[in-house]
Amino acid sequence: xxxxxxxxxxxxxxxxxxxxxxxxxxxxMLAGAAIQIKQTLIIPDEVAQIAKAIIQFADVEKLDLILTxxxxxxxxxxxxxxxxxxxLDKEIPGIAEAMRAASxxxxxxxxxxxxxxxxxxxxxxINLPGSPKGARENLSVVMPALTHAMEKIQGDDRDxxxxx
Numbered sequence: 576x577x578x579x580x581x582x583x584x585x586x587x588x589x590x591x592x593x594x595x596x597x598x599x600x601x602x603x604m605l606a607g608a609a610i611q612i613k614q615t616l617i618i619p620d621e622v623a624q625i626a627k628a629i630i631q632f633a634d635v636e637k638l639d640l641i642l643t644x645x646x647x648x649x650x651x652x653x654x655x656x657x658x659x660x661x662x663l664d665k666e667i668p669g670i671a672e673a674m675r676a677a678s679x680x681x682x683x684x685x686x687x688x689x690x691x692x693x694x695x696x697x698x699x700x701i702n703l704p705g706s707p708k709g710a711r712e713n714l715s716v717v718m719p720a721l722t723h724a725m726e727k728i729q730g731d732d733r734d735x736x737x738x739x
């Protein structure tokens with residue numbers, strides 16, 4: 576079983592002015608995939624705080640999967656991808672590309688998503704949109720690859736072509 580953390584990035588959410596609805600949607604989806612939520616956090620749209628939270632979840636908590644929700648667009652306060660890219664050891668552009676491609680079938684606004692994904696240490700990190708609908712749609716795109724990605728990140732040396 577893998578473990579995960581969810582970081583909700585929202586100025587209003589961190590101030591108690593808005594209920595986090597995307598975090599619970601993500602948690603529900605992960606529970607259905609037998610991925611255990613170990614940590615959740617709601618923080619403001621501040622690069623330093625986002626980076627610090629990701630580093631804490633990856634380096635200290637040693638979480639297998641870190642999902643952020645919120646701050647992936649083009650508004651001045653949308654800073655999640657900027658913070659994420661600062662702390663990644665390796666970027667995995669295909670994950671964000673797949674999410675944007677699938678989302679383009681739903682809305683043309685998907686093309687302005689700046690979501691990023693990658694690896695820090697032995698943790699897979701993925702930025703998801705802040706809306707519950709967007710988070711659900713984007714996470715459903717990558718769910719089929721999550722287990723395989725986490726296994727490989729953690730050192731599984733089996734040949735990919737022979738995996739079930």
